[in-house]
Amino acid sequence: MVHETEAQSGSGYLLAIVLLVLQVASIGAVVWLLPSLTVIPVIFVALLIFACWFGFYLVQPNQGKVLQLFGKYSGTDRNSGLRWANPLYTKRSVSLRVRNFESSRLKVNDANGNPIEIAAVVVWRVVDTAEAIFEVDDYENYVTIQSEAALRNLATSYPYEHDEEDERLSLRSDANAIALKLKSEVQDRLQKAGVDVLEARLSHLAYAPEIAQAMLQRQQANAVLSARRIIVRGAVGMVSDALEQLKEQDVVELDAERKAAMVSNLLIVLCGDQQAKPVINTGSLYS
Secondary structure, three states, rough: OOOOOEEEEEEHHHHHHHHHHHHHHHHHHHHHHOOOOHHHHHHHHHHHHHHHHHHEEOOOOOOEEEEEOOOOOEEEEEEEEEEOOOOOOOEEEEEOOEEEOOOOOEEEOOOOOEEEEEEEEEEEOOOOHHHHHHOOOOHHHHHHHHHHHHHHHHHOOOOOOOOOOOOOOOOOOOOOHHHHEEEHHHHHHHHOEEEEEEEEEEEEEOOOOOOHHHHHHHHHHHHHHHHHHHHHHHHHHHHHHHHHHHHHHHOOOOOOOHHHHHHHHHHHHHOOOOOOOOEEEEEEOOO
């Protein structure tokens, strides 16, 4: 693999002044010696100085210039400003800035086989310009394809939502853990391209339209069932406390049948969907 090295280059500001002085002096010498044959080497020197002007280039902040000499990698210049290097170098700019990539909405099946729609945002930047240029054909397109491939693999490895008995991570409930998994998988795929993944997070997650309504009803049913369990658990505790206090304070003596009737009435009141309507019983439990 080709790794980034520092290019041999220099500041262009002082050299620009030196070349300007030499260029003016060489042109003046050509004009002065024009009638004689001694002007030929002076013309050659003037042309050589003129060629040196093609060695100047600008490097923007957070940018690198990859230098090549006849196809051979010669280094990367990250020093911003006006720079100068061998005029025969070819120079290619590579941005080192932080960039965002948002994938398209992918339709895949989760670990349970349910069709879902998923998308992600990947924050990345180039950290090795040589790997980005020479190890892959087009590093920006490589980031796009590999990020979506990692997202597909992640979606098929975890369920959209886990059941109470399922201890696996889920795409919906464990967002932070899933984001770390996605970042790790994307980084593994982009390592060879000299790219560092700063963050990767799901930006869209939903059931596919064809099963969205059915899954919504299932989620509502699970929510109702969970709420009922909490209500019943609380009601049983309240009934138990009521019977215990009646016994401790000796308010009333209840046999097994009356306790059963009292428990039934209290559970109906506490667990019912509607407000209880009291009924006055003027008789007794046995008549």
